[in-house]
């Protein structure tokens with residue numbers, strides 16, 4: 001099988017739990033989350049696919065970026081594709097495989113080191129993983145966040161400001177939410193798109 005790929009590149013992880021870690025990103029083209037609340041400002045686009053690659057070809061491209069370390073499968077929505085062949089190939093090549101998904105579908109038994117779920121809809125199906133990361137859209141309140149977190153099982157939970165089309169973010173609102181009494185247990189932490197301030201992809 002072949003996967004539509006936007007880009008494969010080496011950078012530093014700028015979001016979530018592994019912020020600052022050198023990571024090779026495999027960016028799948030396209031996303032089936034049509035009801036996504038931030039689709040209009042998302043930079044995903046199926047037509048951005050620059051190549052279609054087999055699992056072995058993806059491993060080859062990743063190796064050219066770096067022969068070891070973390071590989072993050074991201075998008076678009078990577079779970080739109082049968083990921084088992086590419087995960088198996090990367091794991092066999094001794095890479096540490098992470099995924100960033102909207103949680104639009106369950107990934108039962110997926111053989112992977114780290115799952116970050118970043119739901120863009122009120123209803124999502126992958127409700128267990130290592131990190132839950134919610135992008136706070138303007139007007140989003142704790143009730144909506146807690147509703148998304150209901151019946152989930154994650155080790156870490158992050159709120160991430162939203163990047164507006166003009167380049168500004170609502171980080172002040174998110175910091176105020178994190179410091180509020182609703183987060184008195186410190187269950188949620190801040191995630192930013194730090195790579196954008198570092199000047200890396």
Ligand code: SF4
Nearest residue numbers: 031033036042044076
């Ligand atoms: S779910 Fe993610 S990739 Fe899909 S449209 Fe929304 S922000 Fe973009």
